[in-house]
Amino acid sequence: MTGRPVLTISGLHVDYGTGSGAVHALRDIDLTLHRGEVLGLAGESGSGKSTLAYAVTRLLSPPGVITGGDVHYHPHDGEPVDLLGLTAEQLRAFRWQELSIVFQxxxxxxxxxxxxxxxxxxxxxxxxxxxxxxxxxxxxxxxxxxxxxxxxxxxxxxxxxxxxxxxxxxxxxxxxxxPEVVIMDEPTTALDVVMQRQILRQLVRLREELGFSVVFITHDISLLIEFSDRIAIMYGGRIVEEAGAAEIYRDPRHPYSEGLLHSFPALHGPRRELTGIPGSPPHLTAMPAGCAFHPRCGKAFAPCSGEVPVLAGRAGDTTRSVACWLHHPA
Structure with a gap:
């Protein structure tokens, strides 16, 4: 995406609780939303999608605590605004005026x-x-x-x-x-597929007409493929892949992204077999060592259980990144 950033998230960490009993819900989240862009955020329940939305908007309920990182809003004119540093009164004036959220x-x-x-x-x-x-x-x-x-x-x-x-x-x-930014937290989950498509078409029209940027959160990656510019895939409180929507659809690099794509029927083209993803997402209180997805991954090998892979792109490729030892050997 070539537009200027409107929202940047750097090294964001969120815990539920404090001390030795704290549950690490988000770890080292880096994301950039550009002006006029639709950024999709996909993943199974419990992957941290809604926690990220509430952290960015400062709506985390206790015992949720932001323990590290930065969130900056970039206005058309003037200096970036540190959202995590705003007072309660400044935050009240900022919300809805510059950034709004549509809840589940x-x-x-x-x-x-x-x-x-x-x-x-x-x-x-x-x-x-x-x-x-x-x-x-x-x-x-x-x-x-x-x-x-x-x-x-x-x-x-x-x-x-x-x-x-x-x-x-x-x-x-x-x-x-x-507002310049609208965060939508699974706004179509409880609706039938016909109504989902109607609302998404209206959302695309409104985005083109009014020029705002969107973070659209859902577990249904097939929806995001249709209308998102970029997609970030979350698993176990981390982003495991980020790329253009077309790139994710044609060539998912993380095994989890591939599993999500094959868990929903294709909207166009020939029918394909749905394979799903074996097992269940990890509980945040008992995260596996190394890559959190490796116990469910059919492509796991030795390094996967030892160390968490870093989200990074291939040499010379700045358009996408993946956190997987298959693409960044140890």
Missing amino acids: GAMNSLNPVHTVHSQLTDVLRAHRPRMKGAERTARAEELLSLVGISRDRLVAYPHQLSGGMRQRVMIAMALALE
Whole structure:
């Protein structure tokens, strides 16, 4: 991706708990999101995807603790903003204005006793206090139209909307202040495949129209192949491969990436046999030595159980990186 960075994550570490009993949820995460880019983040449940999203947005609940690393937001003009150094008041002003998040499960994210109008305008009231009531309502109507919902649904309560409409309301809320970065944490997981595709098409259209950048988190790598520019694969709290979406699809280098691709049916072309991945993801309290994937990997050999491979690219290749001893011999 040739665009300028809008969000950079360097050496990020997250633990749950402290002292000798701490669980290491994220280890040495390095990621860069470029302007106008869709960066997909894929991996099985428990790989650390949501923890990364909550760490970046400073929404980690106790006992989650960021124990190392840096997260910087790069505005169009001015110096980079250290997100981990912002005060509570600065963070409140920053969220939604520059960076927003769409959580899993829209029904749990929307307040069931308030109308869509109330919840959309609440964001505007908090961040744009000089806006008049009529202006807030007009903006709320505009936001619903952006995501393909009729304006008369403003007076509806969440339980009066379908699952897809509730999810689109959450996307509208995330876009209310025209942020530069939108993080989407498995926003289509509970929806049927038809509604998933509708929402993804709208997301692509909105990205092209408004120019924001997206971090899209999901366990379904087939979704990311369709509309992401780049994909980062997570396993056991680390990134094990990062490359362009087309490169991941054509030539996955990490055995885990290959396993994920063969766990979902192909969307186009000839049918292929689904093989899946044997075994289960490691428990964070009992991580295997060396490469965390080696107990499930059919290509594992001697070095895999001894030392953690570094995420790196091949000589002269700056477009992709992989953490695997098959590509970086010990």
